Amino acid sequence: MSRIFIALGAVNAFVCVVLGALGAHWLKATLTADMLTSFQIGVQYHFYHAFGLILVGLAIDRFPQARTLKFAGILMMTGIVLFSGTLYVVSLTGWRGMGMVAPLGGSSYMAGWLLFAYAALKHKSA
Numbered sequence: 001m002s003r004i005f006i007a008l009g010a011v012n013a014f015v016c017v018v019l020g021a022l023g024a025h026w027l028k029a030t031l032t033a034d035m036l037t038s039f040q041i042g043v044q045y046h047f048y049h050a051f052g053l054i055l056v057g058l059a060i061d062r063f064p065q066a067r068t069l070k071f072a073g074i075l076m077m078t079g080i081v082l083f084s085g086t087l088y089v090v091s092l093t094g095w096r097g098m099g100m101v102a103p104l105g106g107s108s109y110m111a112g113w114l115l116f117a118y119a120a121l122k123h124k125s126a
Contacts, residue, residue, distance in 0.1 A: 002060035005073045009053030012080060016047040019088070027091075035091045042087030049076045049084075049109060056116065066119035075112030079105045 020043050027036060056073035063069060083105025089098050 001070060002057040005053050005057030005060065007057075008073075008077060009050045009055075009057060012046065012050035012053060016043055016050055019043050019046070031091060035094070038087045039091035042084040042091065045087075045109065046080055046084035049080050049112075052076045052112065052116070059116070059120065063119060063123040066123040068115045068119040068122075072112045072115035072119065075108045075115065079108035079112060081105070082108060 019039075023036065023039050023043060027039060031039065053073055053076055056069055056076065059066070060069050060073075083102050086098055086102040086105060089095060090102075
């Protein structure tokens, strides 16, 4: 399971670099300043949580009995899709109605980090 989260984190980090370059070079000329800012915030939080997924994978190796780490990783991945994904869609399409989904993604991010902290404090390393 740890390899899956590490790989997910690495792939998501790659996607962030691609999206960041896309935003800096191509979208900069086509999006309004507000839309570009939303896109950049999506990339920023996406990147943070790509690293979070890698940390979850490493922590699973250190705390193999901590099943909550798996759920922390799932919540972080859910946050990437719901929060960052929503910001990407809103930025690229202008479809503001989709923005109502972003708070669910933000909540997933927060819950993922809380579960990560809980697992680290509750379990002894292997």
